[in-house]
Amino acid sequence: MTDVIKEQTQEDAHSPSGRKEITAERYLSPVVLEQEWEHVWPRTWLYAGVASDVSEPGEYFVFNIGPESILVSHSDDGEIAAFYNACQHRGARIMVNERGWIKDFVCPYHGWTYGRDGGLTVIPDIDRFSQGIDCDAQSLVAVRTEIWAGLVWVCMDDNAPSFDEFVGPLKEQIEPYRMEEMVVAQDQTVQLECNWKAVFDNFGELYHVEHIHPQHALIFDCPTSRTRLWKNGHTSVYIDGFTVNTRLSIPDEPTEMMQRQMISLGMDPEEYRGRILDIRKDVQKTRREMGPVLGYDYDLLTDDELSDIFQHNIFPNMIITLQPDKALIMRSRPHHSDPSKCYWDKITLVMPPAKDAEVKADLQFMPKPKPIPHERPEREEFTQEDVIAGRKTMDITVDQDVHLIRDVQNGMRSRGFQKQTLNDDESRIQHYHDWYSWYLGQ
Ligand code: FES
Numbered sequence: 001m002t003d004v005i006k007e008q009t010q011e012d013a014h015s016p017s018g019r020k021e022i023t024a025e026r027y028l029s030p031v032v033l034e035q036e037w038e039h040v041w042p043r044t045w046l047y048a049g050v051a052s053d054v055s056e057p058g059e060y061f062v063f064n065i066g067p068e069s070i071l072v073s074h075s076d077d078g079e080i081a082a083f084y085n086a087c088q089h090r091g092a093r094i095m096v097n098e099r100g101w102i103k104d105f106v107c108p109y110h111g112w113t114y115g116r117d118g119g120l121t122v123i124p125d126i127d128r129f130s131q132g133i134d135c136d137a138q139s140l141v142a143v144r145t146e147i148w149a150g151l152v153w154v155c156m157d158d159n160a161p162s163f164d165e166f167v168g169p170l171k172e173q174i175e176p177y178r179m180e181e182m183v184v185a186q187d188q189t190v191q192l193e194c195n196w197k198a199v200f201d202n203f204g205e206l207y208h209v210e211h212i213h214p215q216h217a218l219i220f221d222c223p224t225s226r227t228r229l230w231k232n233g234h235t236s237v238y239i240d241g242f243t244v245n246t247r248l249s250i251p252d253e254p255t256e257m258m259q260r261q262m263i264s265l266g267m268d269p270e271e272y273r274g275r276i277l278d279i280r281k282d283v284q285k286t287r288r289e290m291g292p293v294l295g296y297d298y299d300l301l302t303d304d305e306l307s308d309i310f311q312h313n314i315f316p317n318m319i320i321t322l323q324p325d326k327a328l329i330m331r332s333r334p335h336h337s338d339p340s341k342c343y344w345d346k347i348t349l350v351m352p353p354a355k356d357a358e359v360k361a362d363l364q365f366m367p368k369p370k371p372i373p374h375e376r377p378e379r380e381e382f383t384q385e386d387v388i389a390g391r392k393t394m395d396i397t398v399d400q401d402v403h404l405i406r407d408v409q410n411g412m413r414s415r416g417f418q419k420q421t422l423n424d425d426e427s428r429i430q431h432y433h434d435w436y437s438w439y440l441g442q
C-alpha cells in the first residue's frame with residue numbers, strides 16, 4: 001500500500017543483516033528486559049526532556065528510565081549537564097522531585113551537597129572521614145549530554161557514537177520546524193499494561209489506522225503515505241493532510257474535521273464543494289501567505305510540510321510528529337522490572353506567534369493566533385484504566401491505541417502465539433527490530 005524508500009545506504013559493520021524474527025519472548029521475558037538494560041539503553045542517545053525546563057541557572061529535571069535516574073541541570077556557567085542521580089556517599093537518590101529550581105543538590109540522607117555543575121561542595125563532619133576524601137573524585141558522575149531541537153538528549157556510554165552520527169539525516173528533516181522555539185502546552189504520562197516495544201511498534205505502522213482510527217480517513221490519506229528507513233533503526237513516515245483517504249469514496253463537500261481545520265486557517269469550506277482534493281494545495285498556499293500575518297515563520301518549511309504530517313521514530317523509544325506550529329513528542333519507557341508494563345509519555349509543543357503579529361480585522365475568515373499557555377503545565381500521570389473509562393484523554397487517536405494495546409500484550413502471552421508476521425506496510429517495525437536485534441547481538 002505505501003511507498004517505501006530505504007535510506008539505509010551506508011554499509012558498515014554496524015548495519016544489521018537480514019530480517020529478524022520478532023518473537024513473543026521479546027515482549028514477555030524478564031531476561032530480555034535485562035539484556036536491554038545492558039545492550040540497548042546505555043548504548044543509544046535517549047531523549048531526556050525539553051530544554052526549556054532547564055533554560056535558567058538552577059533549573060533541573062529528573063529523567064527516570066527503568067531502574068536508572070538521571071539528573072539534568074543548568075549550571076552557573078550556562079551549561080546544561082546530566083549526572084546519574086546517585087549520591088557518591090552511599091548511593092541515595094538525590095532528587096526525587098521531577099522538576100524545579102535549586103541552589104545546590106543536597107542529598108536527603110546525610111547532607112552531602114553538590115553544586116549545579118555536579119561538583120561535591122559540602123560533606124558534613126568531613127573530619128570523620130579519617131581516611132581523607134577527594135571531593136573532585138566524589139563529584140556526581142556525568143552522563144553525555146546534547147541539546148538539539150529544543151530537547152535534551154543523554155547517552156550513558158562514553159564509547160557510543162556521537163549524537164550527530166546516531167541521529168544522522170533526521171537532523172535536516174526535523175530542524176526546519178524550529179522546535180527549539182516551541183513551548184510545552186501539555187505533558188502527560190499513561191501507565192500501560194504492555195511491553196514498552198508493543199506501544200512503540202503501534203506507532204510504527206499505519207496498517208491499523210483504517211481499523212481503529214476511522215476519523216483519520218476524513219483528514220489524512222494514509223494509503224499514499226511514504227516511508228523511510230534510516231540507519232541506526234530510525235524510521236519516518238510522511239502522510240498527506242487536508243485530504244481524505246483516497247482508497248475510500250471521496251465526499252462531495254469537505255468533511256467536518258476538514259472544515260474545522262480550514263476555518264482555523266481562514267479558508268471558506270463552501271468554496272470547495274465538489275473539489276475537495278484541491279484543498280491540500282490551497283492550504284499550502286494559504287499558510288504561506290497568512291503565516292507572516294499571524295506571526296508564524298514558514299520560510300524553512302517546504303509546501304508539503306505546510307499541509308502534511310511528518311512522523312519520525314527515533315531509535316530506541318521516541319517519536320516526533322511534526323506539523324507547522326506544533327510538535328508531538330511521544331516516548332515509551334520500560335518498567336524497572338516488569339516486561340509487561342511501561343510508561344507512555346506525550347508532550348505537546350506549540351509555536352508561539354511572533355509578538356508583533358498584527359491580525360487585520362477586515363479579512364472575513366481571518367483567525368486569531370492560537371492561545372499559548374502562560375505557564376508550563378505540570379505533568380499529569382494516570383493509568384490505562386483512566387483512559388478506558390473516559391476519565392482522562394490523550395486525544396482521540398492515542399486513546400484508541402491505549403484501548404487496544406493491553407489486549408495485544410495479553411494475546412502475545414498465549415501459548416498459541418510465537419512470533420509476528422508482518423506485511424510490507426509494517427516495514428518500519430521490521431527495520432526497527434532488525435536494529436534492535438543488532439544491539440542485542442542477535
Ligand atoms: S547517601 Fe547521600 S549523603 Fe549519605
Ligand SMILES: [Fe+2]
Nearest residue numbers: 202213397401
Ligand atoms: Fe494508532
